[in-house]
Amino acid sequence: MTEKYFKSLNYSLGNEDTTLEVEMVKKLNPKKVLAVAGSGGRSLPLLCHGPSDLYCVDLSKEQIHLTELRSSCYKEFSLEDYLLFWGYPPYEPEDNTRKRNTLFNELDLSDDCKKFFSRLYDEINWISPLYLGKWEKTFQVVAKIIKKIMGSQHDKLFQFSTLEDQLDYYEKDFPHLRWRFLVFLMGNKSFFNALLYKGHFIEKNVEETHFEYYLKNFDHLVKNVLAKESFFLQLVFLGKVLTKEGIPIEADPSIFDDIKRSLNEGNASLHLEQKDIFELVKKIDNIDFFSFSDVPSYFTGDVEKNFLQNIRPCLSSNGVVVLRYYLRISEVDETGYQDITQDFSNLIRKEKVGMYRIKILKNIS
Structure with a gap:
């Protein structure tokens, strides 16, 4: 270990x-x-x-x-x-x-x-x-980069109260090209070693590349979970939990x-x-x-x-x-x-x- x-x-x-x-x-x-x-x-x-x-x-x-x-x-x-x-x-x-x-x-x-x-x-x-852990601080950096690249679109996922409306936005209006660029930029060993793991990042053995892994899992998450109910998606995009629905199970x-x-x-x-x-x-x-x-x-x-x-x-x-x-x-x-x-x-x-x-x-x- x-x-x-x-x-x-x-x-x-x-x-x-x-x-x-x-x-x-x-x-x-x-x-x-x-x-x-x-x-x-x-x-x-x-x-x-x-x-x-x-x-x-x-x-x-x-x-x-x-x-x-x-x-x-x-x-x-x-x-x-x-x-x-x-x-x-x-x-x-x-x-x-x-x-x-x-x-x-x-x-x-x-x-x-x-x-x-x-x-x-x-x-x-x-x-x-609450946000002072190394992991949480890392995703606050991620959120700042996302906001800079995605602009006014960075928080649109969190406006929906039904999965149907969220999926409609995701399929028609979500900025997929910019998101793919962001995943390519940050979803890799070098990025996480620099910000979080300090050279101790996991030795990957899944078949997908890092890019494919993160892109696929994000796609699955958005299609199955309301973004406003996911503390993780809020950390990634917003840097903190901003909705009551997103509060983790510890305070349910x-x-x-x-x-x-x-x-x-x-x-x-x-x-x-x-x-x-x-x-x-x-x-x-x-x-x-x-x-x-x-x-x-x-x-x-x-x-x-x-x-x-x-x-x-x-x-x-x-x-x-x-x-x-x-x-x-x-x-x-x-x-x-x-x-x-x-x-x-x-x-x-x-x-x-x-x-x-x-x-x-x-x-x-």
């Missing part, structure tokens, strides 16, 4: 639509859940169905701190205060700094976490850190209270683990649901080949593993697993980031 890339604050909002996993845990009702922590926005929503345990694991101390901060916000805040604190619509990240300071001081955080964020907030004058009213209840009523034990995944899986067992994020796309060599076998001892019988492949499909030994991806094809089709090849496996040992 490229540890250098993951040992820093890479994600402050997040790069995945966890709605897929949320709907899966509602259906499967797993008792013990393991998830890559990320910003906390991809992992903590998995508390919505009331599991007995949620393990959030990440190599990055900063990502674990961010997950702890979010978990404390769930415990203490109303949904309205949660939106204000993080700067989700109708609020702005730069506004309500005094209120954010007051809310922060109400939170029960570990000493290390409190110290980390006290310093951070003082440095940024109490604006929200339909599950916010369920997450809060799981944390406050003692239904779920939350374990924040700053360590390598393969260290953690040696110490836990009977995991019913494992949300692996896109981490396997960064594996190579023996780690790539054997990671599914290395995690099997921690899985329960019929335990489910969700993999998101980005540009690289792992060449991995799937012995002992059943591919159940098709069972969730409708959820996958509606996933609001659209850049991943999602695979879902069930342990059948």
Whole structure:
């Protein structure tokens, strides 16, 4: 694994639509859940169905701190205060700094976490850190370039309330030539290495070129998801989430209270683990649901080949593993697993980031 890339604050909002996993845990009702922590926005929503345990694991101390901060916000805040604190619509990240300071001081955080964020907030004058992750900053640069090239057309996708109207615009009036130029300009290894990965970009093994991959996935996304409901499309084109419909699942009213209840009523034990995944899986067992994020796309060599076998001892019988492949499909030994991806094809089709090849496996040992 490229540890250098993951040992820093890479994600402050997040790069995945966890709605897929949320709907899966509602259906499967797993008792013990393991998830890559990320910003906390991809992992903590998995508390919505009331599991007995949620393990959030990440190599990055900063990502674990961010997950702890979010978990404390769930415990203490109303949904309205949660939106204000993080700067989700109708609020702005730069506004309500005094209120954010007051809310922060109400939170029960570990000493290390409190110290980390006290310093951070003082440095940024109490604006929200929602867009301060390396990944989010990268797409704010992308959005500025798109606006410069596309001009007044850069935000037209977000005006539609029906997929039919969006598709009509996309087919007839969307500036496809300028968009193809932008994808050619930015959708490549050199661009992302320069802005984000610093030489550690994924070693692609999908058949498509980078240009074809991004163009095809964008086309699929626009044809299946309303742009105003996709936080990812808003980051790409607008640099931030500007519509209530685009707020990620972490602050969805339909599950916010369920997450809060799981944390406050003692239904779920939350374990924040700053360590390598393969260290953690040696110490836990009977995991019913494992949300692996896109981490396997960064594996190579023996780690790539054997990671599914290395995690099997921690899985329960019929335990489910969700993999998101980005540009690289792992060449991995799937012995002992059943591919159940098709069972969730409708959820996958509606996933609001659209850049991943999602695979879902069930342990059948």
